[in-house]
Amino acid sequence: PSEEADPLLVHPDIRRMLLRAKALIDSSRMLSAWTALAIDRSVKDPDEKIRKANNDLVELMTPIIKSILTDYGVEISSEMLQIFGGHGYIREYGMEQFYRDARIAPIWEGTNGIQAMDLAGRKMPQGMGRLLRRFFHPALAFIEVNRGDENLKEFVIPFEKALKGLQKTSMFMAQKGLSNPYEIGAAASDYMKQFGLVSMGYMWLLMLKTAFLKQDEDDFYKNKIIIGRFFFERILPETLSRAIAIGTGSKTMMSLPDDGFESANKFSGKA
Ligand SMILES: Cc1cc2nc3c(=O)[nH]c(=O)nc-3n(C[C@H](O)[C@H](O)[C@H](O)COP(=O)(O)OP(=O)(O)OC[C@H]3O[C@@H](n4cnc5c(N)ncnc54)[C@H](O)[C@@H]3O)c2cc1C
The missing domain is CATH 1.20.120 (Four Helix Bundle (Hemerythrin (Met), subunit A))
Structure with missing residues (x-):
């Protein structure tokens, strides 16, 4: 007990949560940037065929990006709060505020349930x-x-x-x-x-x-x-x-x- 406590990072379960967050966030950012590039191409490319193809891609990816990124935002902020333990739950460290702020995103701008219906019911069969x-x-x-x-x-x-x-x-x-x-x-x-x-x-x-x-x-x-x-x-x-x-x-x-x-x-x- 007199020795210094281990940092949380020695625990595999803590590493699991942090790595999951990093792996999801890196690919979320990449997916957003990749689709943003397609938005540019759908507007600016001189070739009409390329503009249309990129527009299709943007239409497909929009409900996917909106919903999975916001769902994972909630999951990740919850797990980061978890890493703080009880200190994550109480107000002082601000973790609960991150979680609460993230929780609105799957609801507004079209609930994620409606985004899923847009993908499966409209975007999937289109053309x-x-x-x-x-x-x-x-x-x-x-x-x-x-x-x-x-x-x-x-x-x-x-x-x-x-x-x-x-x-x-x-x-x-x-x-x-x-x-x-x-x-x-x-x-x-x-x-x-x-x-x-x-x-x-x-x-x-x-x-x-x-x-x-x-x-x-x-x-x-x-x-x-x-x-x-x-x-x-x-x-x-x-x-x-x-x-x-x-x-x-x-x-x-x-x-x-x-x-x-x-x-x-x-x-x-x-x-
Ligand atoms: C803090 C806050 C700020 C807001 N700001 C704005 C704003 O600035 N401008 C604005 O216009 N709106 C705003 N809203 C409203 C927000 O966009 C709506 O709350 C959101 O679109 C969900 O609509 P609803 O609350 O009526 O839920 P409902 O439409 O009643 O949905 C309830 C549940 O049923 C599901 N559901 C509903 N219909 C179907 C269906 N056909 N198929 C499958 N599932 C279905 C939904 O996915 C959801 O899980 C805000 C809301 C909040 C909480």
């Missing part, structure tokens, strides 16, 4: 999947060009699986949605997360390509590779559970009768 192809095609082209890159191999292989999984989910939803409109509503939020994580994976590939080229110049790039590896090991696999959830369809969630949502109250009343 027989034309908007989706604006993302899928460059991502697939990147895989083809970099498949043989020794450094990138460990990232390209899981990314390809995640991307193909997203394509499969998109096809599944397009078919199911035709027979039952509840299917799209039941799948929308999970689809948003799946798409968001795959697009973050693509951003990580772009960042990692540069990081490997410059790793001997600066430790910044070496660290970037470690953070990217964490994303591929620990975050990208979440796309799998989203796909499984979507595959179960709307049946169970629509089968609970309305008064079934009240049963907890009734039970506590009798006890």
Whole structure:
């Protein structure tokens, strides 16, 4: 007890929370900058075809960026508060204010539930999947060009699986949605997360390509590779559970009768 306490950073669980935040924030910033570039191109490129293609990409990415970045903003501010322990919960250190400030973002400017419906119900079927192809095609082209890159191999292989999984989910939803409109509503939020994580994976590939080229110049790039590896090991696999959830369809969630949502109250009343 007389010795100095360990810094929190020695604990793997603290590192897990911090690395998750860094991996999500780096790819969120990249995704925003990448889409902002497409906004510029959709307005300024002299070639009308390129302007239109970029406009499609922006339309696709807008609900994704709005919702996943704000959802992760809430999750991350909550975990950063967690790292402060009890001091995070009380007012003095300002962590609870960060959390509260972040909590409005999934609600306003179109709730994230409505953004998910925009993606799954409007953007996905638009032009027989034309908007989706604006993302899928460059991502697939990147895989083809970099498949043989020794450094990138460990990232390209899981990314390809995640991307193909997203394509499969998109096809599944397009078919199911035709027979039952509840299917799209039941799948929308999970689809948003799946798409968001795959697009973050693509951003990580772009960042990692540069990081490997410059790793001997600066430790910044070496660290970037470690953070990217964490994303591929620990975050990208979440796309799998989203796909499984979507595959179960709307049946169970629509089968609970309305008064079934009240049963907890009734039970506590009798006890
Ligand atoms: C602090 C604050 C500041 C604000 N500032 C502004 C402002 O400056 N300007 C402005 O115009 N507005 C502002 N708003 C309003 C804000 O945009 C709305 O609160 C937000 O759009 C959600 O609408 P609602 O509150 O009516 O929720 P509702 O529309 O009632 O939604 C409730 C829940 O149901 C879900 N839901 C609703 N319809 C569907 C559907 N069809 N399918 C699936 N799910 C659905 C939603 O996702 C949500 O989870 C502000 C709100 C707050 C809290």
